Amino acid sequence: MCYFDIIELLISFFLAFAYVLMFYLQRIRDNVYYFGFGEVIYGLKTSIKPLAFFIKAFYIYTFAFFSYLFFRTEKVVILGVVLGSFLIVWPAILNPKFVDYRLADKRKTILLSYLLFVLLSAVVADFGVTSLILIKPMLQEYLNIWHDPFRLFVFLMDGIFFTVISCAFIKILKVLNREVRLKTAVTSDIQDYEE
Numbered sequence: 001m002c003y004f005d006i007i008e009l010l011i012s013f014f015l016a017f018a019y020v021l022m023f024y025l026q027r028i029r030d031n032v033y034y035f036g037f038g039e040v041i042y043g044l045k046t047s048i049k050p051l052a053f054f055i056k057a058f059y060i061y062t063f064a065f066f067s068y069l070f071f072r073t074e075k076v077v078i079l080g081v082v083l084g085s086f087l088i089v090w091p092a093i094l095n096p097k098f099v100d101y102r103l104a105d106k107r108k109t110i111l112l113s114y115l116l117f118v119l120l121s122a123v124v125a126d127f128g129v130t131s132l133i134l135i136k137p138m139l140q141e142y143l144n145i146w147h148d149p150f151r152l153f154v155f156l157m158d159g160i161f162f163t164v165i166s167c168a169f170i171k172i173l174k175v176l177n178r179e180v181r182l183k184t185a186v187t188s189d190i191q192d193y194e195e
Helices: 006-029 038-043 049-073 074-094 101-147 148-192
Strands: none
Touching: 006 049, 006 074, 049 074, 049 101, 074 101
């Protein structure tokens, strides 16, 4: 049996609210790749990018990964994600009048899809926790570099090298993107002139 004491329950509720807040902040910060679960069902956005699904799963994975890193109790993290996912879909379950009238006869399917969202969130969170459990011994071995000055130097140089290469790559992509936009604008201006 899986029992929770009062402290674990409080931590789970805290994680649930942090989970909801995480997706609220994603909606504010990254509106291009954000979608609400209702948008999948109701089709409020005409084209939800497949990358948006992976980003949402990545957010859940990362949340579970770091939550387990700090709280070190698998059941607390999983319960926090399940409660947070339930808080996200609860308003639609509680208020069926918000269901699009064209989907009124598919209420059971909608409820099933919301429950599936909660279940999938729990599975992704469990994957995040399990992956940390698997890599934690390697991570601890790698983080023992503080006692070896050479390994610490190599670690810092790796970080600096990664940052420099990443910045250069992003800069190149921005330049290429700007060139493509300029050529597209010039081509469309020429076509307009010829017409």
